[in-house]
Amino acid sequence: MKNKFSLLVVIIFLSFCFSVFYKGLNYSNIYTPNINDKKKISTFEAKDFNSNVYLNSEKIFEEDIFYIVNIWASWCVPCRIEHPLLMELSKNQSIKLIGLNYKDNFDNAKNFINEFGNPYDQIITDNDGTLSIEFGAYGVPETFIIDKNKQILRKIIGPINKEIVEEIKLITK
Amino acid sequence: MKILKIFIIMFLCIGFSYLKSDEKHDDLKNKILKNIRCLICQGQSVYDSESDFASSIKMIVDRKIKEGQQEELIYDFLKEKYGDWIIYDPELNKNTYILWLLPLLLFLLGGAIIYKTIKKKNE
Numbered sequence: 001m002k003n004k005f006s007l008l009v010v011i012i013f014l015s016f017c018f019s020v021f022y023k024g025l026n027y028s029n030i031y032t033p034n035i036n037d038k039k040k041i042s043t044f045e046a047k048d049f050n051s052n053v054y055l056n057s058e059k060i061f062e063e064d065i066f067y068i069v070n071i072w073a074s075w076c077v078p079c080r081i082e083h084p085l086l087m088e089l090s091k092n093q094s095i096k097l098i099g100l101n102y103k104d105n106f107d108n109a110k111n112f113i114n115e116f117g118n119p120y121d122q123i124i125t126d127n128d129g130t131l132s133i134e135f136g137a138y139g140v141p142e143t144f145i146i147d148k149n150k151q152i153l154r155k156i157i158g159p160i161n162k163e164i165v166e167e168i169k170l171i172t173k
Numbered sequence: 174m175k176i177l178k179i180f181i182i183m184f185l186c187i188g189f190s191y192l193k194s195d196e197k198h199d200d201l202k203n204k205i206l207k208n209i210r211c212l213i214c215q216g217q218s219v220y221d222s223e224s225d226f227a228s229s230i231k232m233i234v235d236r237k238i239k240e241g242q243q244e245e246l247i248y249d250f251l252k253e254k255y256g257d258w259i260i261y262d263p264e265l266n267k268n269t270y271i272l273w274l275l276p277l278l279l280f281l282l283g284g285a286i287i288y289k290t291i292k293k294k295n296e
Binding site for chain 1: 212213215225226228229230232233236253254255
């Protein structure tokens with residue numbers, strides 16, 4: 001009786017371990033931060049790309065409209081892929097596009113904009129990468145949809161695609 | 174010559190005392206950086222990583238320590254931005270109860286079994 005009980009306990013324990021590991025097989029082992037938390041953007045100071053003047057975040061996001069913050073760099077290949085979509089988004093009057101130029105060389109960034117077009121209403125620079133941390137970003141490209149209350153509605157890690165553009169249009173309607 | 178020696182000794186003393194005052198700052202910085210997970214090369218701490226993300230975090234931590242912020246405040250800032258997972262040492266909350274209490278329960282259970290076995294043998 002006692003042996004049977006021990007055997008049962010061992011079987012239950014092994015089944016539990018098996019089910020935990022089996023379930024774990026389907027999970028990605030690469031962590032991505034929770035991207036659906038609505039957080040208010042922090043206040044910060046950033047250098048304007050063209051004028052080199054320091055601007056306060058309240059000044060950058062002063063209008064009562066939706067903002068799209070896009071982190072980009074001239075050396076980033078996926079940024080070239082998403083660029084035509086950003087150009088398409090820039091035609092939308094109900095949003096303002098803010099470009100955050102991440103760890104880039106000024107001349108290269110300028111050439112990038114001249115070559116592919118400028119979709120941004122304003123470009124701010126992040127030479128040491130600390131500004132993108134204020135947004136909770138950890139790579140490039142990343143895009144943030146910010147609502148009228150200056151809350152981050154959605155965060156897109158990696159290049160945006162057509163579905164995301166449609167989603168942005170729908171949200172900002 | 175004697176004056177030169179005195180000058181060298183004085184210079185070294187001033188130099189070392191400067192290092193000493195900076196040591197405290199570096200110790201705290203290294204302690205914090207070793208406890209932050211790099212999100213680019215996962216499995217490595219920010220201290221060990223050379224990624225762009227890690228170098229930016231190192232700058233932020235350095236800046237915040239210089240501003241006089243406490244260790245916990247720096248962790249809170251990073252947790253707010255990236256979630257609890259960025260810290261290697263998880264705090265006790267509703268998501269980590271099992272993580273913290275299971276080893277203790279297993280230890281108690283093991284102890285009880287050993288105690289019972291020994292008692293039985295003695296009888």
